[in-house]
Amino acid sequence: MKTVTRGIIAAVAGLAIIGDAFLLFVKPHFVQQPAASGTALASGSSDSSSSGSNKSDDSNSSANSDSDSSSTSSSDSSSANDSGFTDGTYTGVATQNQYGEVQLQITVSGGKITTITTLKAPSTGRSQQVNAQAIPALTERAITAQSSEIQFVSGATETSTAFVNSLQDTINQSLNAGK
Amino acid sequence: MTVIQARVIHAMTIPFTVQLAGNAQQAVQLTTVIDEVTPSIADYLHHIEATFSPFRADSQVSAARRGDWSALLSTQTAHNNAHDVSQGVSRGASHQLPHTDFAEIYALVQQAKELTHGHFDPMHAGQYDPTGIVKGWAIEQAHQRFLMPLINTGVCEAAALGGGGDIQTAVASNSDFTWHIGVQDPANPNATLRTITLRNGAVATSGTSKRGEHITRSAHDLAQATVVDDHLTFADMWATTAISAGEQTFRGIVASNPVAQSNLMAVFVRPDGSVTQFMPGSGDDKPLSHTH
Numbered sequence: 001m002k003t004v005t006r007g008i009i010a011a012v013a014g015l016a017i018i019g020d021a022f023l024l025f026v027k028p029h030f031v032q033q034p035a036a037s038g039t040a041l042a043s044g045s046s047d048s049s050s051s052g053s054n055k056s057d058d059s060n061s062s063a064n065s066d067s068d069s070s071s072t073s074s075s076d077s078s079s080a081n082d083s084g085f086t087d088g089t090y091t092g093v094a095t096q097n098q099y100g101e102v103q104l105q106i107t108v109s110g111g112k113i114t115t116i117t118t119l120k121a122p123s124t125g126r127s128q129q130v131n132a133q134a135i136p137a138l139t140e141r142a143i144t145a146q147s148s149e150i151q152f153v154s155g156a157t158e159t160s161t162a163f164v165n166s167l168q169d170t171i172n173q174s175l176n177a178g179k
Numbered sequence: 180m181t182v183i184q185a186r187v188i189h190a191m192t193i194p195f196t197v198q199l200a201g202n203a204q205q206a207v208q209l210t211t212v213i214d215e216v217t218p219s220i221a222d223y224l225h226h227i228e229a230t231f232s233p234f235r236a237d238s239q240v241s242a243a244r245r246g247d248w249s250a251l252l253s254t255q256t257a258h259n260n261a262h263d264v265s266q267g268v269s270r271g272a273s274h275q276l277p278h279t280d281f282a283e284i285y286a287l288v289q290q291a292k293e294l295t296h297g298h299f300d301p302m303h304a305g306q307y308d309p310t311g312i313v314k315g316w317a318i319e320q321a322h323q324r325f326l327m328p329l330i331n332t333g334v335c336e337a338a339a340l341g342g343g344g345d346i347q348t349a350v351a352s353n354s355d356f357t358w359h360i361g362v363q364d365p366a367n368p369n370a371t372l373r374t375i376t377l378r379n380g381a382v383a384t385s386g387t388s389k390r391g392e393h394i395t396r397s398a399h400d401l402a403q404a405t406v407v408d409d410h411l412t413f414a415d416m417w418a419t420t421a422i423s424a425g426e427q428t429f430r431g432i433v434a435s436n437p438v439a440q441s442n443l444m445a446v447f448v449r450p451d452g453s454v455t456q457f458m459p460g461s462g463d464d465k466p467l468s469h470t471h
Contacts, residue, residue, distance in 0.1 A: 085252055092276035095286050098409060099294055099438050102286040104276060106251055113248050118289040140357075140378045141407055141444060143456050147359060147374040151183060151198055154375070154405050155344040155363025156386025163187070163194040167361075167369050168341070172185035172196055 084111050151175065181336065181356060182206040186217040190224035191232075191314060193343035199329065200337040200356055212334050220321050220340065227317040230280055233308055239281045243307050250281040284309050287316065287412065294439075295420040296432055315345055315383060315415030322347040322411075337378075347411040350378040362446050365403045372454050373405075373446050381411035385418035400425045403448040408439075417443060426455075433459055 085108045092104035105117040153168045163169055181200050188195040197217050201209040232238045239250035276282065288301035288309045301309050318340050326338035327349060336354040340347055348358040360382050361371030375382055386403040404421035408414035417439070421429040426447060433439045445457040 085249070086274065088274050090252060090274045090276040092282055092286070093278040095283055095290075097290075097413075098442065099290065099413065099436075102290045104251065104282055104286050106276060108252070113251065116248065116251065116285070118286060120290065120293060140376075141380060142376045143407075143444060143446060143458070144374050144376065146371065147361075150359045150361040150371065150374055152196065152339065152341050152346045152348075152358070152360045152382075153344065153363050153371065154341075154346060154360050154382045154384040155368065156365065156384050156403055157363070157368060158194060158344040160189045160192055160194050163189075167363070167371075168194070168196055168344075169187075172187060172198075175183045175185045175198070178182065 085113070087111065180206075182209055184209045184213045186213050188217060188221045188224060190221060191228050191317075191342075193314070195220070195224065195318070195340065195342040197326075198339045198341075199326075199335045201335045202354075205333075205335055209335065212329060216325050216329065220325050223321050223324065224317060224342075227280065227313065227320075231284065231309060231313045233306075233310060240307065240309065250279065251285065252276065253279060253281075284313060284316065288312050291416045294436065295416065295424070298420045298423040298428075298432070299416055311419055312412060312416060314342060315381075315411040315413075318342045318345060319347050319381065319411040322349065345381070345383040345411055345415055347381045348377060348379065362405045363403075365448055366452060372448065373456075375405070375407055375444075375446070377407060380407055380409055381414040382407050383411060383414040383418040385415075385422045387422070400427075400449065401447055402450045402452075404429075405446040407444040408442055417445075421445065421447070430457070430459075433457075 087108050087110065090106040090108065092106075094101050094103040100120060103119040105119055106113055107115040107117075151171065153166075153171065158166065158168060180203055182202075182205075183198055183200045186197045188197065197213060197220060199209055199213050199216075229235065230238055231240050233240050233244065235241060242248075242250060288299075291299040291312055292301060299311065301307060301312075322338070322340045326340060329335050330338055330349055330351045333351070335351075337348070337350040337356040337358065339349070339358055344363065346358075346360055348360075350356050350358070357376050357378055360375045360377070362373040362375065363384065364370040364372050365386050382405060384403060384405040401422055404418045406414045406418040406421065408417060417429075417433075420432065424432065426449075433443055439459075441460040443457070443459060447455040447457060449455070
């Protein structure tokens, strides 16, 4: 009986280790596979949906990967696409900003756009550079209690229809009057 | 003595405010300069609206909604990014994709969805809708294109562009000018709750009643969120995310992103009117006593 119990415990522990190893070493590689998630291109047809794919549940792991991607595929039936484009892969200029780098890749087949892929390249080195530069900027910023000397109002409700006599309108007029 | 001139542009159903600040020598020319630059900014904003408005049948976003994404391959764009620091990379026998505003926004909204753990979603009711990021991006672009050259050539000391309550600012490095931006009280539009001081940066506010944004809310513990970041595209994205995700989830998302962690500052207004400051980069993250 003792041996059986010991055997069961050993088996359970072994499985747990294997499971951990899978989650740790194997699964992230699945997640990193480019173009893993396809989404039907939104078209006018009612059956097109954003379909829960592209759910960025891989966002945590993306920091560990050099590149990551999401892709959108169109069905061949989306006839609204202009035909006449040369078949092949089109790679866009990378848009680089403080939060990383994104690049579009488009596949044209039969003169039509068939897939739109977003390549992401979060670069740790670049992030650290940005962080270092951001330190002096932070010291230039502050949040304080009320002050009467403001030039702008940041709010959620400013519209063209309600602008006249709004706080921003009043400030603008006061500035122009040299007050 | 610093002089500030202000002009207003109406586009995208919201008012935009242009402000230029100048010293005594610059003051004489300031009116002329702002009257020259304002129509250029207005033209640019109308051009962006024509490209991205989901309410215009002839916009590129409307075409994409009909399944026609050919704008991604189109070379016709009135405003190429001359200042773009990035470089194209060719892969194999591939073609170079032209850099267009439409393609840049498509890439940015995908990045935004990733950064915000899906709380910022360019798909609204099953249709492509980048509206939530276009306005902040357009203000940032217009500021970079039309106002930064005025600072860089010494025409003014500081320049800012705001639209619908979101602002991008800049100050010449040899000037000691500082922008002061009031955080509006959601309960009283004529009052402000805090003042944010900054030189180069962006401030965006989202609330429960913001126009032009389709915020899907998973929490209702914030009445208003104001975020300070370097660029308005992202300040706006984070403010939207805070309202969508709720305070605790938002704090978690920021904590998981080193860049956001070091860059962001925020002012939250809870439904009961209490005000909280969120300054993760400075370690100064404490609820303040209420202000009213």
